[in-house]
Amino acid sequence: MxxxxxxxxxxxxxxxxxxxxxxxxxxxxxxxxxxxxxxxxxxxxxxxxxxxxxxxxxxxxxxxxxxxxxxxxxxxxxxxxxxxxxxxxxxxxDFDVDLTNIKKHNSENLVNEVKNAIEQLPYKFSSLLTLKYVLGYSGKEIAEITGLTETNVRQQLMCGRKKLSEILEEDL
Missing domain, CATH: 1.10.1740 (Rna Polymerase Sigma Factor; Chain: A)
Structure with missing residues (x-):
């Protein structure tokens, strides 16, 4: 194979x-x-x-x-x-996503809050946010990787950021 x-x-x-x-x-x-x-x-x-x-x-x-x-x-x-x-x-x-291996930053508290908020998102949003902001791929690359259109990637990233923001605001 x-x-x-x-x-x-x-x-x-x-x-x-x-x-x-x-x-x-x-x-x-x-x-x-x-x-x-x-x-x-x-x-x-x-x-x-x-x-x-x-x-x-x-x-x-x-x-x-x-x-x-x-x-x-x-x-x-x-x-x-x-x-x-x-x-x-x-x-x-929604399925749980394991993001325990996310890169460590200086402010571990903030990183943990964001990681927990990302885990609360539906997988279709959490996976795209991880590809974009943790692994650093462009929208075009994410579209190639996932088989989505670039427009769909942008829309789902926008929705994911909005939902992530709402979760983080609730926690603060």
């Missing part, structure tokens, strides 16, 4: 990194997908779709062992699993 994904990548260096990423994170990705879908076949489909997205965006992955890459892989996998879930159930449900 790895050969299929590798055929999507042009540069040999990126192929080598993808292969390392594949073997390092495939079990984690399956675990994440299974937590959402609770079915083997659907979970495998979600992981397969996630690997296709990652292969197409391999130029954005630098250090395979980094927390940033692990979060990137987890977000892509969970979004793909959520797409399958939504298609099957035709409804939008």
């Amino acid at each position: 790895v050969a299929l994904y590798l055929s999507l990548i042009d540069k040999q260096e990126e192929k080598n990194r993808f292969e390392e990423l594949y073997y390092r994170y495939r079990n984690l990705m399956y675990y994440i997908a299974y937590q959402v879908l609770h079915q083997d076949r659907d979970s495998e489909d979600a992981v397969q779709e996630a690997f296709f997205r990652i292969a197409k965006n391999m130029d954005k992955v630098k250090d395979i062992a980094s927390t940033e890459t692990k979060n990137f892989v987890a977000i892509i996998t969970k979004r793909e699993a959520m797409k399958i879930y939504d298609k099957k159930k035709k409804r939008d449900e």
Whole structure:
């Protein structure tokens, strides 16, 4: 199966990194997908779709062992699993998101408050906010990664920021 994904990548260096990423994170990705879908076949489909997205965006992955890459892989996998879930159930449900590996800043109290507020958001908003503001991807890159349109990414980021602001205002 790895050969299929590798055929999507042009540069040999990126192929080598993808292969390392594949073997390092495939079990984690399956675990994440299974937590959402609770079915083997659907979970495998979600992981397969996630690997296709990652292969197409391999130029954005630098250090395979980094927390940033692990979060990137987890977000892509969970979004793909959520797409399958939504298609099957035709409804939008919130799922907990694990953001324990977010980069540490000087003011840990503020970071913890923001992290807790992000965890309260629906996954479709929390994942996009994480890609944008924690991992630093542009709207165009997020659209490529998630399969959404740039307009949809901007709208969901705007809604996510608004909801995040409301949650933070309640807590203060």
